[in-house]
Amino acid sequence: MGSQAEQRVGIVTGASSGMGLALTRHFIGKGWKIAMFDINDKVGNELVQELGPATSFHKVDVASYDSQAAGFLSVFEQHGRIDALLANAGIVDRSSLYILGHRANQVEDIPPAPDTLCTDVDFKGVLYGTQLAVHFMRHNPPALGGGAGEAAGNDQVKGRIVCTASVAGIVPHPSYPEYNGAKAGVVTFIRGVAGVLKVKEQIHINCVCPGIVATSIIPPEMVAAVQPEYMTAVDTVVRGYEEFLDEKDQRFGVVVEASVDEVLEVSEGRLANGKASEPAVTVWDPLFKMLHGEGSGLKNAIP
Ligand SMILES: NC(=O)c1ccc[n+]([C@@H]2O[C@H](COP(=O)([O-])OP(=O)(O)OC[C@H]3O[C@@H](n4cnc5c(N)ncnc54)[C@H](O)[C@@H]3O)[C@@H](O)[C@H]2O)c1
Numbered sequence: 001m002g003s004q005a006e007q008r009v010g011i012v013t014g015a016s017s018g019m020g021l022a023l024t025r026h027f028i029g030k031g032w033k034i035a036m037f038d039i040n041d042k043v044g045n046e047l048v049q050e051l052g053p054a055t056s057f058h059k060v061d062v063a064s065y066d067s068q069a070a071g072f073l074s075v076f077e078q079h080g081r082i083d084a085l086l087a088n089a090g091i092v093d094r095s096s097l098y099i100l101g102h103r104a105n106q107v108e109d110i111p112p113a114p115d116t117l118c119t120d121v122d123f124k125g126v127l128y129g130t131q132l133a134v135h136f137m138r139h140n141p142p143a144l145g146g147g148a149g150e151a152a153g154n155d156q157v158k159g160r161i162v163c164t165a166s167v168a169g170i171v172p173h174p175s176y177p178e179y180n181g182a183k184a185g186v187v188t189f190i191r192g193v194a195g196v197l198k199v200k201e202q203i204h205i206n207c208v209c210p211g212i213v214a215t216s217i218i219p220p221e222m223v224a225a226v227q228p229e230y231m232t233a234v235d236t237v238v239r240g241y242e243e244f245l246d247e248k249d250q251r252f253g254v255v256v257e258a259s260v261d262e263v264l265e266v267s268e269g270r271l272a273n274g275k276a277s278e279p280a281v282t283v284w285d286p287l288f289k290m291l292h293g294e295g296s297g298l299k300n301a302i303p
Helices: 018-029 041-051 065-079 117-137 147-151 177-201 220-225 234-245 274-281 285-292
Strands: 009-013 033-038 055-059 084-087 159-164 203-210 255-259 262-265
Touching (some): 009 018, 009 065, 018 033, 018 041, 033 041, 033 065, 065 117, 084 117, 117 159, 117 177, 117 203, 234 255, 234 262
Parallel strands (some): 009 084, 033 055, 084 159, 159 203
Antiparallel strands (some): 255 262
């Protein structure tokens, strides 16, 4: 039997292509078992044949809570634990919110509702995955999942969640209005929940924001239009993940930019009215208890 590190079990969403596939290849190379979640089952099943028994494929639509729940359950039943969720699946806008083609519409001729699948996949997919990861990681065997960190004198970690957001979640890209919101949502979401997940669940949540990576989500013409020295290597994104998933890593609520060949921490935005606005985003524990059933456990909470 291998070391604890070699027994770690991870779920990679969007694993049939691009970064998810690169993450899968990388972590099985490091001895992990990887459950590949994707809607593309044809490619996913072929990949499992190629990648071997360290992988399994699960046809999962991350935009559906029930679909993700069934995937998580089958992974937990197979391995008895889930050490990490690599919440990576994503798509871009499916319709144009600028409605430029509808300028000639009569006032009562309302343009069709936008297709918000991007929000469902990129943002809701992360919310669903996080809640499910918390549920299943609570059932991880106590001595596993953070063993090396504990041995090194660090707090034990019960599980880790890393999400793929985007640089467009930090500085918006006018071509993808919905995508910007969904990815900014991921960035703010992980920052918002990280402290509570750390103190209550010993789960670390962080996120990686890639620059432009040549995958199938980007049209080849756009890739060709970008100066080669500004393209981000998929290996840089993988490195961002690897650093967060290192058993000794103690960060939570951290956002990194994976850009070209660098992984750099992105500082949190500041409120213009500083100290005066801060109480509006500080936990008041009675409210937290009202909403969530118990106190936050956060040191800076207002009692
Ligand atoms: N490529 C880039 O330049 C870039 C930059 C920043 C962020 N990202 C983000 O990186 C992540 C990975 O994208 P990629 O570039 O590897 O693209 P990709 O298109 O190569 O891979 C995305 C994968 O997600 C899967 N997927 C789509 N909808 C799904 C759903 N509902 N449920 C499960 N799986 C689904 C697809 O089938 C595909 O296999 C995405 O979140 C994307 O937004 C990409």
